[in-house]
Structure formats: C-alpha cells, structure tokens
Amino acid sequence: MSERTEAQQRPDAEIPVVGRRQPCPCGSGKRYKACHGASGGQSKIKVTRPFEGIAAECELVALREFVPSATAVLPRTSGEREIELATVLPMAAAALVRTDGKAFVGLQVQTKSGDISRDLARAVEWAETAEPGNSLSAIGPEDAPEGTVPNRLQDLMDTEAQLDVRIHEDFSWWMPEGVEASGEVAMSLERANAAIMPTRKLETEGVHAAYWVDATDRAHLRWVRPEPEEKLISAMARLSARGELALDEDSRYAGSFRAHGLLVPVWDLDREKHHREWEEPAAALGQRLDEALASLDEQGLDAAERRARDGLRGRQITIR
Known part of the structure; x- marks a missing residue:
C-alpha cells in the first residue's frame, strides 16, 4: 500500500493541522485550506475499517450489512439514556426516540461522510438528548460544533464489550407496546416486513x-x-x-x-x-x-x- 493511500485511510483525528497553504497531510495533493482545513473537510476521508478497535467489530459489520431485523444495546461508558443499535429504522432514519422514551440508532443508513463510525457517533449524541417522538433523518461529522473534532463510535462505547444481538421476526419493535403504526410509518413497516429473509x-x-x-x-x-x-x-x-x-x-x-x-x-x-x-x-x-x-x-x-x-x-x- 502506498504512503498516500495509508494517509488517506487514517481516521480524521490523525490528520495533523498545518499551515493553510501547505499540502494537506492526508496525501490528497491539495492545499490544507482546500482539503482538511476547509469547512467540513474532515468528512472527506474514506475510512476502510470504521469499527477497528471494537471487540464487537464483526457483529457491527453483520448488523450493518445483511442482518434484516435486529437490535443490541450499545455498551456505554457514560450517559443516562439507554441506546439500542438497530439494523433498520422507519423511513431509514439515522436515529429515533419512541414516544415511550426508548432510543434507537440505525446502522443500515446512508452515510454523510467517509467514516460511518463518526456518523453513528453523532446519531448516538443526538439520541442522548432528543425528546420522545422525534426522529433524525441523517447526520454527519460536519454537524459537530465548530472548532471541535467529532467523536467516533469508539469514543462513546465500551470497546471491549461484545454485543448481545437480539434477532426479531419482524419490525414490530419500531412501535411501543400497544401502539399501532399509522401514515408513513405504517407503510414503511409493511414494506420492511415484506422484505425480511428469515x-x-x-x-x-x-x-x-x-x-x-x-x-x-x-x-x-x-x-x-x-x-x-x-x-x-x-x-x-x-x-x-x-x-x-x-x-x-x-x-x-x-x-x-x-x-x-x-x-x-x-x-x-x-x-x-x-x-x-x-x-x-x-x-x-x-x-x-x-x-x-x-x-x-x-x-x-x-x-x-x-x-x-x-x-x-x-x-x-x-x-x-
């Protein structure tokens, strides 16, 4: 692997800050001000192995790529609200908090950056404080407060813990017990259930x-x-x-x-x-x-x- 390729695959936090007119350390060939020094520049790096360093890396890949309906509590090191990782959420939402206060972060979502670990971390941070009944369509590292380095999923969880994956027969867990889906959520639920492979x-x-x-x-x-x-x-x-x-x-x-x-x-x-x-x-x-x-x-x-x-x-x- 070339030196340039290795640099481009580093997590964003490993790209040092240099003078705005100097070549960007990521190896893109652009000046820093037009690459990682630009607004939202940290979202441009493609991280090939976003879950590296997490003991449950293999399970995360499975839930992200091919398991149809499953949930697993995110092992946290801090935070008051329990958050569950989920394969798919209604309308492919990035996160939601049900009306009963139960919070979920979706794994099978379209990412806004080259590092899904950062996108998931921002969704987790949103779910920590969101009011019940709200959902998040998409979020990325550029949504982090200006002047801060966005967290990655590795920063928000116990990386040595395994996931206790729960496989579901359908997507009825989208709704609180006793509550029926309606409108777009009902349509999304019907489509999702029809596509499930056991x-x-x-x-x-x-x-x-x-x-x-x-x-x-x-x-x-x-x-x-x-x-x-x-x-x-x-x-x-x-x-x-x-x-x-x-x-x-x-x-x-x-x-x-x-x-x-x-x-x-x-x-x-x-x-x-x-x-x-x-x-x-x-x-x-x-x-x-x-x-x-x-x-x-x-x-x-x-x-x-x-x-x-x-x-x-x-x-x-x-x-x-």
Whole structure:
C-alpha cells in the first residue's frame, strides 16, 4: 500500500493541522485550506475499517450489512439514556426516540461522510438528548460544533464489550407496546416486513458473527471473520486443498465479500436442515480454520494450496 493511500485511510483525528497553504497531510495533493482545513473537510476521508478497535467489530459489520431485523444495546461508558443499535429504522432514519422514551440508532443508513463510525457517533449524541417522538433523518461529522473534532463510535462505547444481538421476526419493535403504526410509518413497516429473509444467529462456543439466512430457494451461512484478509484466505486455501472447507456434505463454499475492511465467507446450505443443525459443523469448521491459521506461521502454502488460494480470490467481491 502506498504512503498516500495509508494517509488517506487514517481516521480524521490523525490528520495533523498545518499551515493553510501547505499540502494537506492526508496525501490528497491539495492545499490544507482546500482539503482538511476547509469547512467540513474532515468528512472527506474514506475510512476502510470504521469499527477497528471494537471487540464487537464483526457483529457491527453483520448488523450493518445483511442482518434484516435486529437490535443490541450499545455498551456505554457514560450517559443516562439507554441506546439500542438497530439494523433498520422507519423511513431509514439515522436515529429515533419512541414516544415511550426508548432510543434507537440505525446502522443500515446512508452515510454523510467517509467514516460511518463518526456518523453513528453523532446519531448516538443526538439520541442522548432528543425528546420522545422525534426522529433524525441523517447526520454527519460536519454537524459537530465548530472548532471541535467529532467523536467516533469508539469514543462513546465500551470497546471491549461484545454485543448481545437480539434477532426479531419482524419490525414490530419500531412501535411501543400497544401502539399501532399509522401514515408513513405504517407503510414503511409493511414494506420492511415484506422484505425480511428469515435469519438466525448461530449460538455455539467459538462461533461469533455467523448468521444462517433463508433466501427462499436456498439457505446460506454468512460469517464475518476478524482476521486479516490475506491470512484468512491462505488458511481457507489450506482447508480447501484438503477438501475441508465445507461445513459438511450438505454444504459448499460459495465465495466471500468484503465489507468495512473485513472478509465475510459465505456457504450454501441444505435448506431442509434446521439452523441449529449447523452450529456443530460451524464450530468444527472454526476449529479447523484456527488450526490452519496457526500453521501458516510455521509452514507456507504448497503448490496445491496456492492454486486453491487463487481460486478463492476469484470468488471475492467488495460491497463496501
């Protein structure tokens, strides 16, 4: 990776302030006054891995990208109001406070900057003080008070805590108990419920951020992995060369996609099996992956494993 690319991917707080006529330290080639020294300039950097440094990084990526209806209490280090992270909110809102005072911040929203961590932090800050019955359409770091460096999600939460993800059958949790949706919210609720694909989180020791998804014609396992991409692909190639990359005889490795700096391998599964039937095979696969990852430090890939790695690379796509 070039020095310029590394600089452009730094969090904004790492870009030092220089003279307005000097080249911007981000490596854009522009003068500081026309880049990060400009109003709202800090929103221009594209942060490839916005949740880095958070223990629940993989779960955040899953909730942001493909889990349809789920919530999880944001582990806070301060703040009086409990805030729940949510996959989708009515009308794709960035945040809302229900009429009963319960606050939510949406993850599957259109961002206003190159760093979703900053956008989410501003939504959390809004939700801390918003009056019940209000919602926020969108917010970004440029909304921070002038002269301040906007917070990131990492600044507002316990980064060592895991998320207790709760999967919902539908989006009825949008409304307080006993309250019926009406108007645009009712229409949004109907559309959201119609689009849900049944999803379950695999709950077994050693398996994190792995989700079974029923896509009607087939089922999938989508597993967000925390390892560096190249090392993970090499470990998977080692298993593939041995014929050990599938979960069992009723599954096959389909490919992987990149999201927010992490790799998400995907397996096609026998749809007739209950999602809990995949927990033990997933745990066994996870153990095989851990062993393959550890073995890479002692032994590089052989010719067959390198060919397998090339094949796996050809089945990758980037979505964010």
